[in-house]
Amino acid sequence: MKAQEETVDALDLDVLMFVNGKFCKDPKLANADDFFFSGLQIARSTQNPLGSTVTAVNVDQIAGLNTLGISLARIDFARNGLNPPHTHPRATEILLVLEGTLYVGFVTSNADNNRLFTKVLNKGDVFVFPIGLIHFQLNVGEGNAVAQAALSSQNPGVITIANAVFGSDPPINPEVLAKAFQVDNKAVEYLQKQFWYDNNN
Amino acid sequence: MKAQEETVDALDLDVLMFVNGKFCKDPKLANADDFFFSGLQIARSTQNPLGSTVTAVNVDQIAGLNTLGISLARIDFARNGLNPPHTHPRATEILLVLEGTLYVGFVTSNADNNRLFTKVLNKGDVFVFPIGLIHFQLNVGEGNAVAQAALSSQNPGVITIANAVFGSDPPINPEVLAKAFQVDNKAVEYLQKQFWYDNNN
């Protein structure tokens, strides 16, 4: 019985809150705080190798979002700060620039010849990054920049391409990466020894 | 053949752009502008009976959003401005206060005894309005307020309760509303003669 109880303990019960629109948890226990988050006005430090920081507000921060298919993120950029090429495996992103100037883009799939769609966005501009496509944002303005993103999942996931490719734990066999990226094994091993900062935290 | 062609002409072909992830329109014709919108930084006039104005950015503004399940809206509030009780029949909303102070709330369904969940939100606060529930936002601060909303549909729909109930075209039989709202027919007819401003436009 002990092992079983521990497994039950390990379940994230919040995730069970709504299933198919029916409360699993006694709905009388839900209250306004289950639908609330505060602090998204706060500029986070961008003192890091990428010069950008993502602040996610998803089902981990707001339990009431479960099954509702939406979440938010704030992105702070230092001058020249980059939110590096990444994907969201379970969400489309729609991004609004609150301050500054961003160069943004996404790349279409192989069948569409990996076309790059880009825009320079200023305050009030909006851009869409369709589900699963590699995309990035670079601060190309004179000062800091801030963007507000919405994502079509309560748990969109983030895969930073460089981190997943060169910073996985354990590392990918260098032969794979050398052939894939047309560099030699030494270059791969050099890259795999670097510190790959995750700006989502 | 003529009538048929006209019906085909009336089709909104943008809506056909992605179906099940496959382009219906030749994808070579898509470009970055299909994923872009500008102007959401602009405060809209709130000189109207409600003192609030909603600026939607959905599939009607950004064709590339089609099938992607997300959209945005900016809401401007004058002092005491109200985004009146309404529902989105096809979306959950997650709202972020950009400026000012809002009193917000939603009401749960009959089976949960129509409980009211409310919060006073300040800059940077976030609140979730689950799909289909009646909700509102009132500016309770000293100045204007601005909120940024994201919705879990490319075409969420808005139903302002008062407008749908008392301002429908043609009007609902007053007997229905008198009994439903426990007032007399004269009161209903008075209300049905009022102008019901739509702050979504």
Place this chain on the structure above:
Amino acid sequence: MKAQEETVDALDLDVLMFVNGKFCKDPKLANADDFFFSGLQIARSTQNPLGSTVTAVNVDQIAGLNTLGISLARIDFARNGLNPPHTHPRATEILLVLEGTLYVGFVTSNADNNRLFTKVLNKGDVFVFPIGLIHFQLNVGEGNAVAQAALSSQNPGVITIANAVFGSDPPINPEVLAKAFQVDNKAVEYLQKQFWYDNNN
């Protein structure tokens, strides 16, 4: 461990019965009674302020409906009885008149100018109320009426507009409702003191 166990106790295990088509509960424990309900032929009393009574048959009555996306309701109407304006946040309704004559309608969303679509339905007539739209049924015949509704969710939810707006617990700030419904605070407070009967029970 205690708190955790209590949370587990609070889970509605029926809801876990099917998830993605796989039984969570040992399927050997399921039997025909999990798919059965009786008593929908019984006319319920309509001696109430609305003159109508809704008898729901959803996942709360038939555990085997879980995840299957459908449910039923019987609606009894006294003479002049009203099923007042309401929405189902998670379902489309298709209604069949079994006895009597109903005046029914729904109101489209703001973008469609809150158009009212109505019909007078007699025995054997069918009408559709699309998901999330405000709709009502009024008995306009000489005697009682009975309708049989089907809904596209195992747990469709019901939000009676008047009850959610004027009868929420706690009440909505009267300033919100006064401005939304173009009446004075006193009128709102009067309405909020009324008893708002729920005909779904």
Place this chain on the structure above:
Amino acid sequence: MKAQEETVDALDLDVLMFVNGKFCKDPKLANADDFFFSGLQIARSTQNPLGSTVTAVNVDQIAGLNTLGISLARIDFARNGLNPPHTHPRATEILLVLEGTLYVGFVTSNADNNRLFTKVLNKGDVFVFPIGLIHFQLNVGEGNAVAQAALSSQNPGVITIANAVFGSDPPINPEVLAKAFQVDNKAVEYLQKQFWYDNNN
């Protein structure tokens, strides 16, 4: 251009009416008749080999049902009438007996050992037939019977097992059926020559 136009002509434009909640057809052309059907009170003749007749009310009868995920059917039974074993490939069915007495059942899948779940249903009784499972209804009462079914799709489909197996066009290779049903080829060929009445029409 001619061939293309003909293909466009062949499109069922009703089906395009709602896609992802956005009207493809100009919504101003929709009206209450698109959501209405009449005649379900009429007992259909059951003078046929099965002694039963199904009257479907789905997206073919009510264009406004498209994408809304629900439909109805009335089933008339003569004495001893049978709605023979069949499946709905895209819908769960919930059935309500309006008149008479039915013996109903469904069979679970192989992994659940093809268990048969049955009930005798009287007026007002409800039973659920989960999506894709083989099910049937037999009138075991003294007189006619009438059932009202709701299905979780606007286009549920019907596959009458005997008709699909022995009455397909062209016939299935008799060797397949002889081995599958443990009878000889002659028996199969005899069955394939029979007339397989379809009570859905």
Place this chain on the structure above:
Amino acid sequence: MKAQEETVDALDLDVLMFVNGKFCKDPKLANADDFFFSGLQIARSTQNPLGSTVTAVNVDQIAGLNTLGISLARIDFARNGLNPPHTHPRATEILLVLEGTLYVGFVTSNADNNRLFTKVLNKGDVFVFPIGLIHFQLNVGEGNAVAQAALSSQNPGVITIANAVFGSDPPINPEVLAKAFQVDNKAVEYLQKQFWYDNNN
């Protein structure tokens, strides 16, 4: 508390692993083995009445498949072996012939007049069996045959028509089957006494 704990024990915790893309089980406990299966190269014995054996690789074999909407099956055929008419209530199947020659087919629904679509498939040929339709595969080659199937569900289900109809537990009322299949009760009872081999095991 005891009964409750036992109910929790009875839950299949694997099924809870991913819900809406969020791990329910602590993801740190997942590893490569949760996404792995071995042995599909092995020809299974086809010494059985049907001369065919299905080897399923679904969420029961690979826990990591849960919620991911796909699974596999290998089908071995003796000479003249048959995978008899069956349906998958929750999946479309796409089949690839690895060895031998198969005569395959499916039957469309009643509304399409139960048309039979067939092909003779050789090594490297692919055929699709749409969700819920009755289909079969017969080895018509000179030797054994092997097919590899993929299904659009992690738990597709299998309903062998003959087994569900004539081999259910308990048996279906013979009157139902006699009328449905246009044979006499004795023939039905004879068939119901046969052993109905399930080649999915």
Place this chain on the structure above:
Amino acid sequence: MKAQEETVDALDLDVLMFVNGKFCKDPKLANADDFFFSGLQIARSTQNPLGSTVTAVNVDQIAGLNTLGISLARIDFARNGLNPPHTHPRATEILLVLEGTLYVGFVTSNADNNRLFTKVLNKGDVFVFPIGLIHFQLNVGEGNAVAQAALSSQNPGVITIANAVFGSDPPINPEVLAKAFQVDNKAVEYLQKQFWYDNNN
């Protein structure tokens, strides 16, 4: 009218074949060939920089797959051949080794610390690559290898990471890639001048 007709001409009418389970194209025009593909037994040439070739069988090859949520691919590997790191934005993949020995892996998302899950697969082994995650297959055997993949979409999409990052059209701003991959601009520009072979064709 001319421009409109041309747009209609450009529509891929196959994609309209099934929408929500209802045929858009006259179903009488469908036949067995719409569900059939041949040639997957043929080893394709792997004389290319990656030493691997993917042969997709999806809705572009089999029109009848539309909306059915599944497709196939054959992957041929030369000795040391690599199917380089890539994602499928709309599908989970389940892979079966038909010949040879593959070293395969996927990397989890940032929140799971980009953990690498790998296996060495031999004939008959199966591995799952969850939707949207970066994954790869390397032939580590002594001879050629062949794998058969199934994907949970009729149009899964492929994004080869190196091609999308370094081979997009037009190229991504080198500053973005230099910062993201911790190399200098010259290295990026060198990589962007390389030929990025697409093994999906």
